[in-house]
Amino acid sequence: MASRVEKYLAHLDRLSGGREPRFFPVESTKQGLRGVTEIVYDNVPDGLLTTLTYGLSLADHPDWQHGSPELCLSVNSTNVIWAHAVGYLAEQLRGTCPFSYGSTINFGERIVPESEMTAFFVFAPMVLDTDDYLGIDVGIPGHEGHDVITIQGMYPIHEAERQFIDEYGLEPFWKSDWDPTDVLRRPAI
Numbered sequence: 001m002a003s004r005v006e007k008y009l010a011h012l013d014r015l016s017g018g019r020e021p022r023f024f025p026v027e028s029t030k031q032g033l034r035g036v037t038e039i040v041y042d043n044v045p046d047g048l049l050t051t052l053t054y055g056l057s058l059a060d061h062p063d064w065q066h067g068s069p070e071l072c073l074s075v076n077s078t079n080v081i082w083a084h085a086v087g088y089l090a091e092q093l094r095g096t097c098p099f100s101y102g103s104t105i106n107f108g109e110r111i112v113p114e115s116e117m118t119a120f121f122v123f124a125p126m127v128l129d130t131d132d133y134l135g136i137d138v139g140i141p142g143h144e145g146h147d148v149i150t151i152q153g154m155y156p157i158h159e160a161e162r163q164f165i166d167e168y169g170l171e172p173f174w175k176s177d178w179d180p181t182d183v184l185r186r187p188a189i
Contacts, residue, residue, distance in 0.1 A: 004140075008136065009054075015128065022039075024083065025038075026088060036054065037054045037055055038052075038086065038087035039051065039054060044127075049076075049083065051071075051072070052151065053071045053086060056099070057070050059095040061094075064098070066135075066150070067134075067135065067148035068150070070090075070149055071154050075183050077115075085112075100122060104119055104122075104157075104166055119161070120156055121154075122152050123155060124153050126180055126181075133151035161189050
């Protein structure tokens with residue numbers, strides 16, 4: 001019988017076409033919870049560094065009614081620090097941050113040295129189809145539908161953009177002229 005993590009990894013294997021990821025563990029700071037793992041795919045899809053987490057969904061949050069989230073980041077960079085930032089946030093904020101669409105997260109400093117971005121917002125992952133990120137059943141046989149993972153997209157942004165989203169909502173920002181994978185872009189707002 002496949003475990004929860006084995007079912008999740010099998011799902012990711014199908015999505016990546018069997019490409020071999022790199023795994024980076026993040027030690028748990030939460031008593032009773034195992035750590036978070038960063039699952040990093042190079043050049044998936046073409047030219048992008050794509051990171052997914054496992055371990056955020058092991059926590060509980062009152063807003064998680066239809067599934068527990070894991071995170072996905074896809075950026076035009078080869079710097080694995082992007083993956084480490086997402087893994088760090090997943091571990092540090094699990095149980096307290098809902099990671100719901102439109103949420104912003106202030107990282108508090110530059111995420112990587114070469115980019116001026118200091119924050120993220122959460123929305124649907126741009127590199128996955130709806131069926132691939134909603135309702136991933138990782139429950140044990142006989143309890144299907146009781147343990148569901150949803151994959152939430154993480155998008156790096158500038159501080160001015162974070163403030164704009166917090167004040168006006170995500171939709172006006174989303175409709176502005178910006179490239180969600182370009183971590184060296186100028187602020188869109």
